Amino acid sequence: HGPYRPHEPGYGLYQPGFSPYDDQIPEPESRLLAVQNAKAYLLTSSTTSGLNLYDHLANILTKILDEKPTNAVDIVENISKDVKWAQFHKKMDTLRDEHEILPTYEAAEKRKALFLKGNGEEEEELEEETEDTPLPNVMETAFYFEQAGIGLSKDESYHIFLALKNLVSVQPIQTCRFWGKILGLEMNYIIAEVQCQEGEEEETEGEEVTEEEDKEVGEVEDEDEETEKEDKPPESTYKPPPVIPKEENGTGTNKYVYFVCNEPGTPWVKLPPVTPAQIICARKIKKFFTGRLDAPVVSFPPFPGNEANYLRAQIARISAGTHVSPIGFYQFPEEEEEEEEEEGGRGTYEENPDYHPLSVAELVDSLSTWVHHTQSILPQGRCVWFNPFKKSEEEEEEAEDDEEEEKEEEPDEPQQEIGPPLLTPLSEDEGIQNIPAWTAQASTNLISQHAVAILQSNRWPGAYAFASGRKFGNIYFGWGHKYSPENHTPALPPPVQAEYPSGPEITEMRDPTLEEELAFKASKEDTSDEAEEDGEDAEEEDEEDDD
DSSP: OOOOOOSSSSTTSSSTTOOOSSSSSSHHHHHHHHHHHHHHHOBBTTTTTBBBHHHHHHHHHHHHHHHHOOGGGGSHHHHHHHHHHHHHHHOOOTOOOOOOHHHHHHHHHHHHGOOOOOHHHHHHHHHTTOOOOOOOOOOHHHHHHHTOSSOHHHHHHHHHHHHHHHHHHHSSSEEEEEEEOOOOOSSSEEEEEEEOOOSOOOOOHHHHHHHHHHHHHHHHHHHHHHHTTTTEEEEEEEOOOOOOOOOTTTTTGGGGGGEEEBTTBOOOOOOOOOHHHHHHHHOOOOOOSOOOOOOOOOSHHHHBBBBHHHHHHHHHHHHHHHOOETTTTTESSTTTTTHHHHHTSSOOOHHHHHHOOOOHHHHHHOOGGGGEEEEOOOTSSSSSSSOTTOHHHHHHHHHHHHHOOOOOOOOOOOOOOOOOTOOOBOOOOOTTTOOOOOEEOOOOSHHHHHHOEEEEEEESSEEEEEEEEEEEEEEEEEEEOOOOOOOOOOOOOOOOOOOOOOOOOTTTOOOHHHHHHHHHHHHHHHHHHHHHHHEEEEEHHHHHHHH
């Protein structure tokens, strides 16, 4: 900076006779004036930030003296930035909590309830240890899958273990199993596969109520039909295809009940039973899950339900295709063999007490050492085929009475669908173009004595199975989608209905012109005159004959 001008704050300090380096000390009045001018300059506020240099330097010095950092001269620039940033920070009340709630803290609060014990629960646990419990050992299953690098973290597996414990303690469950985890765009689904105790399954009474309502409505409609028969337009002869009923609880696709939650510690939600229509439609669409059970499924063809129904349909499809076990572990009960063979297939099995485990090398070398222990789903959407045109005894009696009055053409009965039987070897599964349906490998080739046989499904990526001695397990981690070598192409809408064929019977006539109308009237009058004359002649002839 050059020499100060008279209007600048530093004017007078370096003028002759007023320099601090001179031996002569300036007068107090001149010195005080120079200090005041310098301070006024430092107090000048910035037009950009509104701060002034005097307060900023004071805050820097105060911060340095309070914190006393080492080598303050080297970090004075950073201290200046921190002081400026603090000026724009909100100065809240000291009693207000400014700490943000971290996501990890929120997750810990949700899972905190999993680790709490009720009063007297320790004594009950000692008694329950001697009894059989439906609670599965999730950590043991996770250990075997971890040998092949499959599974969740140990923390999450243990949290799921505790969540299943809470589910078993609340619901009347006979068997329980950790089915797997389906990923979603917003949240994920942790799925538990359970089998309820006998007599505890909920029975829907809605059908009985609707039948009674239908009867009342039918009586009213009959009265109205009698009065409106004359003006009633022609009825359509179209009959919609019969509705395929869902399989009963505890059988087929509804053999197990499934509970889901988004995270361990959140409430478990029971999924509704699956229907054949939902399974058929789920095969035609491909949608990512959102993590919200009440979310709508926007697709074509339209899916009959929300995301909870779509999730249940995908679980049924994955279970039917990927739940496998080593051959010989299960067997068919001897008592029911004859009855089930007459019905067309066996639907139950039991554990084989004389099972001899296969070696890991045998399980890995051939897929014929693994079998499906879950019934396959037919194209109809059921595990057991249902004849939609088969009538009950009451309907047959009514039909016999109606046949005398009206004879209707009965549709041809569809051909019965037959799927592969239970305990079918995996070697019979069809591949995907040049890709085999399954891939078997050992968990390690270095220590073969302690290796675990791992089976991976290529049709449903994310489905795995393990076998080690007399223990085996199935699990799924994925998006819930079936692999397809080609890109998914949504189904096209049905073709536009053709126009009604035009013919002389329905073709409208051309309107006559005025000349044609006049000619028609004239010809009509002529014919009427001729008819009158002929009538008069006939009367005269009759009179002559009488005479």
